[in-house]
Amino acid sequence: MxxxxxxxxDDRLGAHFGKSKQITRAEMLAKVFRFGQLPSSENAFIDSAxxxxxxxxxxxxxxxxxxxxxxxQISVAENYHVDLVKAGPGKGAALHSHDxxxxxxxxxxxxxxxxxxxGEESVELNYLDGIWVPAGVMRAFENTSSDEALLLxxxxxxxxxxxxxxxxxxxxxxxxxxx
Numbered sequence: 001m002x003x004x005x006x007x008x009x010d011d012r013l014g015a016h017f018g019k020s021k022q023i024t025r026a027e028m029l030a031k032v033f034r035f036g037q038l039p040s041s042e043n044a045f046i047d048s049a050x051x052x053x054x055x056x057x058x059x060x061x062x063x064x065x066x067x068x069x070x071x072x073q074i075s076v077a078e079n080y081h082v083d084l085v086k087a088g089p090g091k092g093a094a095l096h097s098h099d100x101x102x103x104x105x106x107x108x109x110x111x112x113x114x115x116x117x118x119g120e121e122s123v124e125l126n127y128l129d130g131i132w133v134p135a136g137v138m139r140a141f142e143n144t145s146s147d148e149a150l151l152l153x154x155x156x157x158x159x160x161x162x163x164x165x166x167x168x169x170x171x172x173x174x175x176x177x178x179x
Contacts, residue, residue, distance in 0.1 A: 033060050033073040038084065044070040045163065047094035049176040055087035065098065065160045081155040085141070092142035094173075095119045095166035097135075100157035104141060105130035109149025114140045118168055138166050
């Protein structure tokens with residue numbers, strides 16, 4: 001529930017002015033996350049059963065997708081979910097989509113983000129480069145650098161919904177995945 005705020009519009013300046021929503025220090029400190037304390041998982045998603053898709057997912061903020069086997073350090077977020085992805089060279093997520101938009105930002109190394117039914121299109125992301133992927137578009141990402149690297153993933157929406165895996169990985173997953 002959103003708290004009402006005292007906000008007014010100044011016609012002369014063409015801008016809104018107002019006061020902050022009230023929040024205690026304790027409430028604000030509960031919203032701090034610490035990198036060294038982030039919950040992590042090497043098998044947060046089904047595709048991690050495949051060697052080329054092994055990675056460490058670190059839960060930062062939000063509830064995540066219905067299939068994600070990972071909690072977040074800050075579980076409550078109103079409109080988005082944040083994970084950090086740590087992967088070795090040549091590793092990353094298999095082709096998948098969400099019912100919400102997703103943004104990827106390269107924090108270290110170099111990452112290739114692919115899209116399309118077969119991942120036929122791609123772009124390379126260098127330090128602090130990013131890409132926004134619309135809802136429903138198949139996407140994959142891979143660390144293309146020679147060292148372990150970090151990628152920031154921000155998934156939109158109150159509930160990101162299910163992960164939809166590309167048909168092209170169904171057979172590989174059925175051979176490798178053991179629930």
